[in-house]
Amino acid sequence: MVRVTGRSWSSVPGFAKILLIVQAVVIVGLSSWIYNEYVNNQYLQLYMFGLFDGKGSLFAIIGLGGLVGTALIGILLKAGNILGEIEHLSEKVGCEA
Numbered sequence: 001m002v003r004v005t006g007r008s009w010s011s012v013p014g015f016a017k018i019l020l021i022v023q024a025v026v027i028v029g030l031s032s033w034i035y036n037e038y039v040n041n042q043y044l045q046l047y048m049f050g051l052f053d054g055k056g057s058l059f060a061i062i063g064l065g066g067l068v069g070t071a072l073i074g075i076l077l078k079a080g081n082i083l084g085e086i087e088h089l090s091e092k093v094g095c096e097a
């Protein structure tokens with residue numbers, strides 16, 4: 001388990017909470033708008049089909065690379081957290097001796 005140091009949700013200022021909620025609403029609204037536009041607009045469908053035609057393997061490789069990169073960063077952060085805890089414990093043991 002990765003421990004997050006810093007602020008909890010209850011200590012985030014109200015302005016930041018409102019801003020996050022507004023951003024989420026805007027993202028959902030724009031996503032639903034572009035989805036409806038894609039479903040109802042045959043020219044957009046043809047454009048998108050032509051844009052991604054034959055590039056599926058490229059997107060799969062890029063997606064896999066992103067997934068592996070994210071996993072490696074997570075592992076490295078977890079390892080750094082564990083090493084920091086071990087170092088902290090060794091300092092405590094060294095002081096007691």
